[in-house]
Amino acid sequence: MLxxxxxxxxxxxxxxxxxxxxxxxxxxxGTGTVPAVVMSYAxxxxxxxxxxxxxxxxxxxxxxxxxxxLLGDGRRQIDAFHFPDDVFGLELNDDHSLSAEAVAATxxxxxxxxxxxxAAENNCAMAQELLSLTGRTLERTRxxxxxxxxxxxxxxxxxxxxxxxxxxTETSVDLPMSRYDIADYLGLTIExxxxxxxxxxxxDAIVLTTTRHIxxxxxxxxxxxxxxxxx
Amino acid sequence: MLxxxxxxxxxxxxxxxxxxxxxxxxxxxGTGTVPAVVMSYAxxxxxxxxxxxxxxxxxxxxxxxxxxxLLGDGRRQIDAFHFPDDVFGLELNDDHSLSAEAVAATxxxxxxxxxxxxAAENNCAMAQELLSLTGRTLERTRxxxxxxxxxxxxxxxxxxxxxxxxxxTETSVDLPMSRYDIADYLGLTIExxxxxxxxxxxxDAIVLTTTRHIxxxxxxxxxxxxxxxxx
DNA sequence: CGAGCGGTTGAGGCCCATCAACAAGGGTGG
DNA sequence: CCACCCTTGTTGATGGGCCTCAACCGCTCG
Numbered sequence: 295m296l297x298x299x300x301x302x303x304x305x306x307x308x309x310x311x312x313x314x315x316x317x318x319x320x321x322x323x324g325t326g327t328v329p330a331v332v333m334s335y336a337x338x339x340x341x342x343x344x345x346x347x348x349x350x351x352x353x354x355x356x357x358x359x360x361x362x363x364l365l366g367d368g369r370r371q372i373d374a375f376h377f378p379d380d381v382f383g384l385e386l387n388d389d390h391s392l393s394a395e396a397v398a399a400t401x402x403x404x405x406x407x408x409x410x411x412x413a414a415e416n417n418c419a420m421a422q423e424l425l426s427l428t429g430r431t432l433e434r435t436r437x438x439x440x441x442x443x444x445x446x447x448x449x450x451x452x453x454x455x456x457x458x459x460x461x462x463t464e465t466s467v468d469l470p471m472s473r474y475d476i477a478d479y480l481g482l483t484i485e486x487x488x489x490x491x492x493x494x495x496x497x498d499a500i501v502l503t504t505t506r507h508i509x510x511x512x513x514x515x516x517x518x519x520x521x522x523x524x525x
Numbered sequence: 526m527l528x529x530x531x532x533x534x535x536x537x538x539x540x541x542x543x544x545x546x547x548x549x550x551x552x553x554x555g556t557g558t559v560p561a562v563v564m565s566y567a568x569x570x571x572x573x574x575x576x577x578x579x580x581x582x583x584x585x586x587x588x589x590x591x592x593x594x595l596l597g598d599g600r601r602q603i604d605a606f607h608f609p610d611d612v613f614g615l616e617l618n619d620d621h622s623l624s625a626e627a628v629a630a631t632x633x634x635x636x637x638x639x640x641x642x643x644a645a646e647n648n649c650a651m652a653q654e655l656l657s658l659t660g661r662t663l664e665r666t667r668x669x670x671x672x673x674x675x676x677x678x679x680x681x682x683x684x685x686x687x688x689x690x691x692x693x694t695e696t697s698v699d700l701p702m703s704r705y706d707i708a709d710y711l712g713l714t715i716e717x718x719x720x721x722x723x724x725x726x727x728x729d730a731i732v733l734t735t736t737r738h739i740x741x742x743x744x745x746x747x748x749x750x751x752x753x754x755x756x
Numbered sequence: 757c758g759a760g761c762g763g764t765t766g767a768g769g770c771c772c773a774t775c776a777a778c779a780a781g782g783g784t785g786g
Numbered sequence: 787c788c789a790c791c792c793t794t795g796t797t798g799a800t801g802g803g804c805c806t807c808a809a810c811c812g813c814t815c816g
Contacts, residue, residue, distance in 0.1 A: 385660065442712070717804060723764075758816095765810080770803105
């Protein structure tokens with residue numbers, strides 16, 4: 295059992311410094327362990343902010359995290375949602391180029407960046423792990439670019455299927471995030487997200503039992519919409 | 526001097542196998558050298574194709590390369606343009622998820638993937654190099670996602686400035702690629718690209734001396750358009 | 757000279773953003 | 787427990803930006 299650490303009221307990463315629980319060895323991804331502590335975050339609580347020194351690397355233990363960039367006009371581009379076992383906070387630079395917030399109540403494994411970097415310098419397996427993680431992130435981001443050229447309903451169908459495969463069952467999925475989050479992730483407005491969900495319901499592809507719970511009624515329709523028309 | 530190899534008429538990577546010139550040690554990026562051969566490509570010639578086994582890694586010696594994915598409806602999403610010293614063909618999987626073609630007459634340094642992978646397994650510096658290259662690619666791709674939310678003229682202004690910083694002078698830039706390429710890169714149509722170039726000319730931000738040569742007349746206007754309104 | 761390609765420009769329509777109003781929860785304090 | 791408020795989500799009306807279709811221009815090449 296890991297020692298949890300929940301210092302309420304201290305912002306951002308300073309909270310982690312204030313946490314005196316004993317680190318335990320944890321896997322970042324495949325092989326090899328690095329000391330880590332567990333931190334708890336409330337919904338909408340900040341994990342780190344754009345421009346801050348990048349001192350830690352995170353792995354989701356439970357809950358959901360969003361990483362995003364704030365644009366000059368105040369708009370927000372959500373880069374990714376991170377679900378259990380996902381690693382985030384890995385970047386090339388010494389400062390964060392993204393911000394991260396908990397979407398819902400979340401527990402994170404927190405690794406010292408310096409320890410990970412040092413491990414990667416002496417241990418090729420760790421370096422390969424980092425490369426693999428970054429490569430996977432790159433793949434997802436490329437998929438985002440391709441998706442961003444498609445229509446609103448197609449983007450939404452794709453999003454629901456992906457979400458379902460991560461945190462849903464065969465027949466349904468709970469949306470951990472708000473319409474606002476979905477809109478900022480897909481590059482749409484909340485109104486369009488809402489309209490397209492209604493449209494998906496109208497064509498009997500899904501049923502919205504509540505605003506946050508979606509039942510897949512016709513996966514084929516979703517898949518047809520989601521897939522680049524041929525491949 | 527490197528031995529150049531130009532076997533005309535043999536498609537894709539088979540050409541490289543047919544090349545019997547002696548490999549020479551070349552830098553992939555920072556430190557460390559790996560044997561490589563030089564290959565020449567004519568404009569629009571294929572370098573590798575989506576789905577093919579990923580046997581080589583490439584570095585641009587001269588010219589320009591585009592990497593892209595073909596969508597099911599026949600549309601083409603250009604992922605990136607690669608200029609001299611850029612490395613491409615590095616991916617996570619064993620098969621290419623992208624295709625690559627020369628935009629203009631191009632010379633490439635070709636590295637055996639197996640040699641690079643082996644080097645990364647035994648030499649952490651090489652693994653770090655790959656990580657660094659992938660990280661940089663990720664940054665660029667993220668910038669693409671953010672850009673894709675902005676207006677046509679803003680995307681184009683951004684594109685011209687970036688291109689200018691890569692292959693242009695203080696005051697002008699030659700476009701190595703067609704309107705079609707630009708459109709597929711920015712997620713626009715060729716008509717919109719053309720209209721926005723005309724618009725940039727109308728507001729005296731640029732001058733099109735020929736269809737492929739652009740003079741920067743007012744860099745500030747371009748920068749204002751290019752930048753996310755605040756930061 | 758005609759054909760074909762790349763590029764520009766115009767007219768019209770569609771998709772989604774915007775603005776606006778309203779409904780549905782979800783806390784809070786009396 | 788309920789009235790209230792504030793947030794979140796839905797739906798409608800309108801407009802604008804970009805795509806689509808189409809015509810035209812200039813250049814290159816046969």
